[in-house]
Amino acid sequence: MAINRREFLLSSAMAAATAVVARRAGARPAETSPTAVTTADGIRWDKAPCRFCGTGCHVRVGVRDGRVVAIQGERLAEVNKGLLCVKGYHVGGILYGRDRLTQPxxxxxxxxxxxxxxxxxxxxxxxxxxxxxxxxxxxxxxxxxxxxxxxxxxxxxxxxxxxxxxxxxxxMASAVTGFLSTYGVDEPAGCYDDLDNADVVIMWGNNPAEMHPVLFSRIIDRVARGEKVMLIDIGTRRTRTTEFCDEYLQFRPQTDLAIANGIAHLLIKNDTWDKEFVSKYCNFRTDNDPLDLFGRPCSFEEYKKLLEPYTPEHVEKLSGVPAEKIRMLADLFGRRDLRITSLWCMGMNQHTRGTAINRLVHGIHLLSGHFGRPGDAPTSLTGQPxxxxxxxxxxxxxxxxxxxxxxxxxxxxxxxxxxxxxxxxxxxxxxxxxxxxxxxxxxxxxxxxxxxxxxxxxxxxxxxxxxxxxxxxxxxxxxxxxxxxxxxxxxxxxxxxxxxxxxxxxxxxxxxxxxxxxxxxxxxxxxxxxxxxxxxxxxxxxxxxxxxxxxxxxxxxxxxxxxxxxxxxxxxxxxxxxxxxxxYDVNVDRALYEEYRQFSRLKHKDLAPYDELVKARGLRWPVVQHEDGTWHETPFRFSEFSDPYVKKGAGIQFYHSVTKDDRALIWFCAYEPPPEQPDADFPLWLCTGRVLEHWHTGTMTMRVPQLRNAMPNAYVEMNLADAAALGLKNGDIAVVESRRGRIELPVWLDGRGKPPPGSVFVPFFDERLLINEVTLGETCPISKEPDYKKCAVRVYPKGRPPARQPAIGDRPADRI
Amino acid sequence: MPTPSPSAPPTVHGLVITLQDAEAATEAFRERLRARAEFYFGEQHGKWLPVSVITDAPRALHGWLEQQPEIAAVDVVFVEIDAPDSTSETSAPSIS
Structure with a gap:
């Protein structure tokens, strides 16, 4: 008996849900073909990575009559195990906005x-x-x-x-310079498997619950199964991620450098740093003046002396994070029995000292030996596919x-x-x-x-x-x-x-x-x-x-x-x-990729042949061919148990090290105030970023009705007390103004994010409300990446500009 | 510039419902869900219940499901995208 289209889609939806349930319950997933298959009703299913963020979830794309008609998560994909986020499930819809450009x-x-x-x-x-x-x-x-x-x-x-x-x-230019100046070669050593093995996950200025939700759900699933995973959010505002965390450490913008230095200070003072790991695998380094990519060598004694000012009390004064919490972080890093993964993305990268904070987070992992075992990893995430x-x-x-x-x-x-x-x-x-x-x-x-x-x-x-x-x-x-x-x-x-x-x-x-x-x-x-x-x-x-x-x-x-x-x-x-x-008479992608693949060996980033990629749901480089002709990916780089380029018996080998001795660099970089801070004229911090429903500038997701209707426009997220002091209520139109520009936005109070007193947040997805007319063009001097996460603004009700706003410390909000 | 659409054709969704416990999916619970939308239930494994559903307001339905006392979490695993639009279900303040 023939089934109609709706019945078929219902059965496909049930099959997808049943497969995920079976996998969660411990069953081996039913095989799905990595190559295209056509099902009974004429829908052709094929694999593709999602078009949006850098997570790289795999989807199965259903096509009928030359049109994408359904999307499901690829249950055999290691990245997402059948799940997708709300954007991913609507990824097919991005093709069908009514105003596609169709002619030059x-x-x-x-x-x-x-x-x-x-x-x-x-x-x-x-x-x-x-x-x-x-x-x-x-x-x-x-x-x-x-x-x-x-x-x-x-x-x-x-x-x-x-x-x-x-x-x-x-x-992510600051992530690149961080990796290069620490390991001599770019990109993370670990992988998403770290999220399945970590005892502690620290989010540094990171909101994966909204920005990388499938990765975050991988951690939350472990918690739901009863595993003990400690989640720590080090951030400048409360987000959806904060709601799931055991600890929220709120810091003043830019002072993440002081926090990282404070952890290193205590690891040395408490004698809990990993002497064996450091003596075998690390050298020390600090900045030159002027700043550059590779700095200058320094001894352990000089490194220790440079860290001396960063006592927990001094770090508390700079950052606002209580000294006891700095001690808590240092105590965690000081324990060898735990596995610790750090996650970061734009919060550390879009930073006028972006290279420095990247180096410092790598540094505390290296200094404490939390590196190279599954679950022990400093891991940067990316925002683009x-x-x-x-x-x-x-x-x-x-x-x-x-x-x-x-x-x-x-x-x-x-x-x-x-x-x-x-x-x-x-x-x-x-x-x-x-x-x-x-x-x-x-x-x-x-x-x-x-x-x-x-x-x-x-x-x-x-x-x-x-x-x-x-x-x-x-x-x-x-x-x-x-x-x-x-x-x-x-x-x-x-x-x-x-x-x-x-x-x-x-x-x-x-x-x-x-x-x-x-x-x-x-x-x-x-x-x-x-x-x-x-x-x-x-x-x-x-x-x-x-x-x-x-x-x-x-x-x-x-x-x-x-x-x-x-x-x-x-x-x-x-x-x-x-x-x-x-x-399309030939596969041009294949030709270009195979030519490009020749470049991949110098830095041991060996890419798999095109035809191997066709058969797989993604392969992690270096992908190395074994004697039997099979190709094998490398989940953990620089670790002997996983990476075929590490010498036998070496344990860990940083084989592209800056110092040419297979050692990574532990950096000291001083905390410095940001180039622009709130003052009497512009008394608030502005932070910008993304939201769950929209990807980047919203050009694709704003064309998907389900996503656009869920989050139709940008807004300014304010602290309740700040808004009250300015006479602003939920939904009022406020002006957000910096020395570079001004825009008008509706106010959202007590929404998803909760900025602390003295700060506001605006997402950048809305082309009608260009917050980047307001942001700062200053860059990290090494990576040249701009700082979208902090600049000084003033906010006031539309039509009622203040003569002069009270400075930070003098406002009602400061007494909270 | 995109503009909101007034139409809301129903679409098919595949969901994985994580129950508070394995006994939570009683017939009364299933009836309550069916009263809300066109639900179809698959074979339950432990705390996990696969369902497919036809709805013209998926976001509202998702939120409603998450509020049910028997449900710990809801994951979406399949979405039909052929139908072009759905209703406006925003929680953010509007500029219009």
Whole structure:
């Protein structure tokens, strides 16, 4: 008997729920195919990683009649074990917003007019031919690995100017510099398995209950099963995460450095540091003046002396965290019988001392020996689906080449030129502009030194996500010789002032590969066609490169005269992949990825072959082939029991150490006050961030009715007493104003988050309420990552600006 | 700029209900759920009960389920997305 569509979906929903229940009850999960299967009613199911955050959950995507019709969590995926968050369950809906961009648009006399793809590609190529040195590409961790790799090769191997940056500079650059300066190589040593084994989980300025909910539920599930897991939230406001925690330690913004130093101080004073671990595996280091990436060596005695001022009482004075709680943290780290995992994300990274706090948290794990066993790990999380895979590993930052190589290092340039078959000297040794500088140069008149004239934005929305938007984005308006190209899926704050808009395919409308927060590389195939004339971002890059080749740009040829993106079929014939109708004649993703994979060995980040990824639900690098021909992933890096690159008998080996002796570095970095603090004119701290329902700037999730209706607009979250003192009630419209800009927002009191007196929180997902017109453009001097988590603002009821607000300490809120 | 949609077609959802204890899913409990929406119950294992449900207000239903004394937690494991819209069920203050 035939079943109707609704009955089929009901049975599919029940099957998914039953499978998860069986797994929770201890049964082995029923097998699901990693390759596509078609079920009785004609729905074709295939695997893909979720499109949103860096967790990397796997979904099963149901397609019928050329349209995504259902989503379920992949129960065999180790990352999410069948679960998804509210965004993940609606991920299919992001394809079907009513205002998808479907044709190229060129701005003429202020109006956007449709043009052909041929014209659009030609316009871009001719802009580049005119001034190749002033052209830049700005992408993100939403690029798939092949897309980012194509853009990277085009800029650095083709145009030789190095002006390529990802939005990831704004998210995790401080994590990168933290890893590099501690271990000599980027990315976490541990993985999500640590969450299954930790006795103590410390969230440093982190709200995983909303930002990485599937990972957080992994911990909460353990608690629900009766396991003893201590959760500690070290934060500047109460969040949903706080509700689940055993301890909440509220600190004054920026003083996390003092807390970390206070823990290290007590580990030494109490003689509870791990002398054996440190003597075998660590060296000490501190900052140079001026600050730089690798600092200067210091002895243990100097390190100890530098920590002396950070007594619990001094740390309490700086941070507001009671001395007894600093002692509690130090006592936990001082116990070898516990396993401790630290989690962090933007709270530590978007920080004017972001590199320093990253180093310090690694340092207390190393000093206490809480490293290298499952559950003992300092682990940074990422916010974008391929921030690790595309930004960090492909190296789409202005100073990097693929696989951890540096443009400034001659041997690395030669290596890249060899793999790309380019003439020696093609790659420019001078790093390009980092994100804030790039946009500053683009928004500065050419005559005043603004030497970036054309920016091509792919897969990101800087018109909403950059800090200090008036200065770094909106001041492009009126600069006649500047040209902004945006490839996008929906109209955004960035397309608002674009000169040329290119309609892009997204997620399962194209082939792709992402790399998640735990070094896991995940592949998927195209499942549905993009709407209208939308096309793949990698195709756009290759088509522009080909047009430049035809126009005679020498950088578009390799040293044999061949096009730098030559792809051949199985018979060795070149396929004209720059022509859209032939782009899918071969698997371009496979070709680009296999070329890129050659870069992955230098830093022992060995990637699996493409065909192995097809068979898996993601594999964690280094992926190493055994004698029997099978490929094996590495859950725990640098630990002998897991990592095949660690010498037998070494136990732990930091084989890319800065000091070339297989030792990691324990840093001392002093606490310093932030560059802007509340004062009499701007008496409140502003913190910005995300919410559960929306991802990043909301361009996708605001098109999903279920998500948009659940959280339709941004708001300012205030402390009850502060709001009362200002005469603001729930739902009133307040003005949030800094030295850089002002916006009007509804007030939300006693909502999800509870800011302490003297601080407010505003999410950044709402394109109608651009909080980044208010935020600060200051960056960490080492990572160049901006600080979105703290600046000084004033808040007042709309229409009633105060002459002067009371300073912190003089307000009613301060007496709480 | 996205605008809220007034329509709310029903959609299919797969849920895993974690019960307070293995005996909590009595017939009275199941009847109470069926009175609220079109519920279908799968085979219970221990404290975990798989269900599929058709609803035009999934968020409200989710919140209601979490408030039931027999229920410790609710996880969503399947969502139909073909139906385009659902109702507005916001808890945040509105700018409109």
């Amino acid at each position: 648009l060129l701005r003429r006399n202020g109006n956007l007019e449709p043009i052909s793809w041929e014209s659009a590609i030609d316009i871009i190529a001719r802009r580049i031919m005119e001034k190749p040195e002033s052209f830049a590409i700005y992408g993100s961790g939403q690029w798939t690995i092949p897309e980012g790799y194509a853009a990277q090769k085009f800029i650095k191997g083709g145009l030789s100017n190095n002006h390529i940056e990802p939005n990831a500079r704004l998210c 391929s921030a690790c895979g595309t930004a960090r590993e492909v190296g789409t930052l202005a100073h990097l080449l693929p696989g951890g190589r540096l443009v400034a290092k001659e041997a690395h340039r030669r290596d890249a030129e060899r793999i790309w078959n380019l003439p020696e000297g093609r790659i420019n040794p001078r790093p390009g502009y980092h994100t804030v500088l790039l946009w500053n140069k683009f928004c500065t008149p050419t005559a005043e030194g603004g030497d970036i004239s054309t920016v091509w934005v792919q897969v990101t929305n800087p018109g909403q996500s950059l800090p200090d938007l008036h200065r770094l984005f909106q001041s492009k308006k009126g600069l006649e010789d500047k040209f902004l190209i945006v490839s996008e899926v929906y109209p955004t704050a960035t397309t608002e002032i674009a000169d040329l808009i290119l309609p892009a395919a997204m997620w399962v409308e194209k082939n792709g590969i992402f790399g998640n927060s735990e070094r896991r590389t995940q592949q998927w195939f195209k499942m549905v066609n993009p709407p209208g004339d939308a096309r793949d971002d990698a195709w756009m890059t290759i088509a522009v490169a080909r047009r430049l080749f035809e126009l005679g740009h020498p950088g578009m040829r390799d040293k044999d005269g061949n096009f730098i993106f030559t792809v051949r079929d199985e018979n060795g014939r070149e396929v004209p992949i720059w022509e859209w109708e032939h782009y």
